[in-house]
Amino acid sequence: MTSFLETAWLVVRKDLLIEVRSREILYTTLFFAVASVLVFAFGFVREGRAVAQAAAGILWIAIAFSGTLALGRAFERERINETLRALLLAPVDRPALYVGKLLGLIVLLGAVEAIVVPLVALMFQAPLFAHPWMLLALLVSGTVGFAAVGTLFAAMLVRARSRDVLLPILLYPITVPVIIAGVRGTAALLQADVDLPMARAWLSMLVFFDVVFITLALWTFEPLMTE
């Protein structure tokens, strides 16, 4: 039997190979995230000055909204040709399929963030790179938490007729703690008097959410995916 990590790697590699060929999810999420940041920049930047601490909120809104788009498309791909059923029929640990899908989404969202973070820094004149490692830790842990819940819900809803409507309705209330922690942690890095202990506290909370969400998702994925 294929091992847990090998299965997860096979799924990640397959998803990334498909994405490299189609570039469908990357382009659509990137376009959406960049468009969101630009629209907010028109609203919140006046005479070259941004509304105080708007950058943190706008960065995380762009990540959450584009992440929702990516989640929907990633599982739509598995639904169209019912390949999700073929994956579930394979003699592998089913939670490994979840981990594979999750890692693929994290890589995609990471690519989107690599463009969006500098764009937010530029448009809102935010010193996002003053503490790059702390920012990276907040982004990684926040993205993992959001994608952990989103991957589970997107997989659950893959056969629901109104999945496009249901996904954000289910996802946002559950991931609100992640988004708040991400916003507050990033805001602590952007204020005039940088508050690193506060950023660390929010980072700890994000890591806690990640552990809880991933544990719950691994535990529930198999029963939820059995019809």
Next chain:
Amino acid sequence: MDFTSVAFADVTRTFGRRRVLNRISFECRAGEIVALLGPNGAGKSTLLSIAATLLEPTSGIVRYGERDAAPAGAALRRQIGLLGHDLYLYPELSAAENLAFFGRLYAVDGLGRRVASALERAGLGGRRDDPVAGFSRGMRQRLALERALLHDPRLVLLDEPFTGLDDAATAMLQQRLEDLRRAAAIVVVTTHDLETIEPIVDRAVVLHGGRLVPVEPGAGTLRERYRRLSGERT
């Protein structure tokens, strides 16, 4: 784990208030090809999904040899090959990449060699590196069949396998089914192509109104006997 029979015992499946399968009981044995017939929406695909462990019965059990589905888990799934109505292929990947991906999930030994011979059998040796998106329905069907059989499953579940196949491919599939019988596989085929399936099936059963009825051997072709049986039950 291995097994030489699959037995449905009083299997019922409901979707909401609709009862699709109603206390189905039947058994298939190794080296047997069983045709599962019935009108559209009769529940044939539901029955195959239950046999494939993708769907749980509302009540009743399915036994694979001496084992139930739930505790056997991945070891049981290793012995099942399913060709669905949807073909379970990634259109962005090439024919060889599709087979290699699923072959790795099933930990198939000598994968490169197995993929090459599967592609040859599917008549796609020359198109191995082409994306599946560019294939015709028949080519996809042939590739999907090889994907389902790549790991030499004991239980082979084929949902409308003749869809989109030309005469040559149909003859090849009939030969493939004969080979599976010789290899002691348990084969369950749903189809509406009764003339095509008749020479190779050992027996046929009809799903009608949620109940399973055997098509008894007797006078007339399989289609005639099927029509008589369907007519009696409507």
